[in-house]
Amino acid sequence: MLFFNRSSTAPASSNRAPVAQRRTPQPAIRCADLVALVVFNDHGKVLNGFISAFDGSFAKAVQALPNAVCGSWTNIADGLSVANDLLGRMPRGLRRRIWLLSDGCANPHNNAIWDEVARARAQWTNINTIGFGNPHEFDRDLLARIADATHNGHYYEATTVAALGQAFRRAASSRKGTNHRGEATVFCIDTSGSMTAAMEGQRRIEAVRDALNSLLVYKQKMWS
Numbered sequence: 001m002l003f004f005n006r007s008s009t010a011p012a013s014s015n016r017a018p019v020a021q022r023r024t025p026q027p028a029i030r031c032a033d034l035v036a037l038v039v040f041n042d043h044g045k046v047l048n049g050f051i052s053a054f055d056g057s058f059a060k061a062v063q064a065l066p067n068a069v070c071g072s073w074t075n076i077a078d079g080l081s082v083a084n085d086l087l088g089r090m091p092r093g094l095r096r097r098i099w100l101l102s103d104g105c106a107n108p109h110n111n112a113i114w115d116e117v118a119r120a121r122a123q124w125t126n127i128n129t130i131g132f133g134n135p136h137e138f139d140r141d142l143l144a145r146i147a148d149a150t151h152n153g154h155y156y157e158a159t160t161v162a163a164l165g166q167a168f169r170r171a172a173s174s175r176k177g178t179n180h181r182g183e184a185t186v187f188c189i190d191t192s193g194s195m196t197a198a199m200e201g202q203r204r205i206e207a208v209r210d211a212l213n214s215l216l217v218y219k220q221k222m223w224s
Contacts, residue, residue, distance in 0.1 A: 040079030041071035076106040080116035083186040096125040102190040103133035
């Protein structure tokens with residue numbers, strides 16, 4: 001950077017070189033673990049936009065998950081649409097992932113799901129899917145096909161609370177942040193009415209909340 005003496009004693013010169021215009025520095029993409037929370041029932045909705053996994057506001061959004069349960073539809077298409085909107089605004093160079101969890105069958109706008117899956121693939125976003133709860137209630141075939149349609153997506157079944165925790169921990173890297181490419185992950189969670197069903201002494205949505213809380217603790221250990 002050039003500094004000029006602006007005092008009155010500074011020698012005048014008609015041959016002074018022009019001062020280079022300052023450029024606004026572009027923010028560098030640091031190795032970071034960015035997370036966002038989207039829910040869907042009759043419609044998709046952002047509960048928390050992208051923020052560091054270390055930020056307490058994300059933990060507050062996770063705690064509020066049970067309050068988001070409403071409606072009777074499982075609008076996977078709209079949930080994916082909202083998640084894609086968030087990821088589409090992120091800078092290049094980040095690994096992009098959606099973790100889609102559902103305990104039921106998609107009922108409205110089924111055809112639109114594949115438009116959103118194609119959009120995710122075009123944005124180089126992997127979609128990992130989790131069939132949660134009663135295996136007779138969620139659409140195993142649909143969730144597996146969604147995962148298979150992206151570059152490196154995977155399908156998991158979580159019919160117990162322990163299995164859900166294991167699935168979510170796959171969302172966390174085993175490498176330290178200083179040696180790790182930055183990540184942008186959207187957790188896209190079904191909050192339709194069926195998520196109030198009982199599961200091992202609590203409601204399904206409460207099991208999801210607790211599993212996400214455990215994941216945050218795990219991520220913070222790996223990135224600290």
